[in-house]
Amino acid sequence: MSQFALRKYLDDVTNTQTIENLWNMHTEKMASYGFDRLIYGFTRYKTSSSLGDPQDWVILTNHSPDYMDVFIDEGLYFHAPMLRWAIENNGACSWSWLKDMYRRINITASEQRVMDFNRSMGVTSGYTISFRSVSDRYKGAIALTAKADTPQEDVDAMWDEHGDDIIVMNNVVHLKLLTLPYSGSRNLTKRQREVLEWVGDGKTTQDIALLLGLTAATVEKHLRLARESLDVETTAQAVLKAAFYNQMFVLDV
Known part of the structure; x- marks a missing residue:
C-alpha cells in the first residue's frame, strides 16, 4: 500500500461520522x-473473571448469522484460545499460534469444540489484533479471518509485507469507533438522551421540567425509562453508561 493511499484511507476513517460507514469502509x-x-x-466492563454483560459489548462483524449465533449466543467465544490471547496480550498474533498450542498443550474439550466449529465454518487462518487499553476494565480486539482454504503460511507471507500498515489502520479504526455513538441493544429515545444530558449538566428534576416545559413526573418517567433501557439502577449509572456509548451531547449530522 502506497503512503499516499494509506494517508487517504486514514483521512477518510478519521472524518467519517457513523459506525455504519466506518465499518463498511474498513x-x-x-x-x-x-x-x-x-x-x-470492545468492552468497558472487563474484570478478572468476566468480560461483562454481552449486551454491553460493542460488537461489529460481517460474519454470517450462522457463525455468530453459535460463537456469541451459544458462548463459544468464552473458550476461544485466540480471545484468551487477546485478553492477556497487546499487539498482533498470527493464528499459527493455535497450531503451536495444539501440538504443545492438551487442549480442553471446550477449546476443541471451538476449533472444530471454526474449521467447519472455514475460520482457519488469520490474525488477531489486541488493542492497548488505558484501563484494566477496557479491552478491545479484532479478529481478521482470511478467505476460506487460505493457508496460514500465505497469510503470514502477506503480513510480512503489509502487516505494519494493517496494524496502523486497525488501531485508528478502533480509536475512531470509541468516539462514535453506539447503541447496540441499549437504545435511548431522543427525550431520554435529552433529560440525561441535563442531569449530566447538574440540573435537578425540577430544573429539567422547567427547561423542557414538562412536569416533574414526566421527567422522572423519562429517567426511569432511560435506566431500564440501559439496564442500570441509578440515574448516575445511566449518565455514565450513556456517555460510554457516546449517546449524549451528540451533534446531529
Whole structure:
C-alpha cells in the first residue's frame, strides 16, 4: 500500500461520522488484503473473571448469522484460545499460534469444540489484533479471518509485507469507533438522551421540567425509562453508561 493511499484511507476513517460507514469502509479495505470476515469487540466492563454483560459489548462483524449465533449466543467465544490471547496480550498474533498450542498443550474439550466449529465454518487462518487499553476494565480486539482454504503460511507471507500498515489502520479504526455513538441493544429515545444530558449538566428534576416545559413526573418517567433501557439502577449509572456509548451531547449530522 502506497503512503499516499494509506494517508487517504486514514483521512477518510478519521472524518467519517457513523459506525455504519466506518465499518463498511474498513471491511472493504481488509478484504483487499484477503481478510473477508472480521469480528471487532470492545468492552468497558472487563474484570478478572468476566468480560461483562454481552449486551454491553460493542460488537461489529460481517460474519454470517450462522457463525455468530453459535460463537456469541451459544458462548463459544468464552473458550476461544485466540480471545484468551487477546485478553492477556497487546499487539498482533498470527493464528499459527493455535497450531503451536495444539501440538504443545492438551487442549480442553471446550477449546476443541471451538476449533472444530471454526474449521467447519472455514475460520482457519488469520490474525488477531489486541488493542492497548488505558484501563484494566477496557479491552478491545479484532479478529481478521482470511478467505476460506487460505493457508496460514500465505497469510503470514502477506503480513510480512503489509502487516505494519494493517496494524496502523486497525488501531485508528478502533480509536475512531470509541468516539462514535453506539447503541447496540441499549437504545435511548431522543427525550431520554435529552433529560440525561441535563442531569449530566447538574440540573435537578425540577430544573429539567422547567427547561423542557414538562412536569416533574414526566421527567422522572423519562429517567426511569432511560435506566431500564440501559439496564442500570441509578440515574448516575445511566449518565455514565450513556456517555460510554457516546449517546449524549451528540451533534446531529
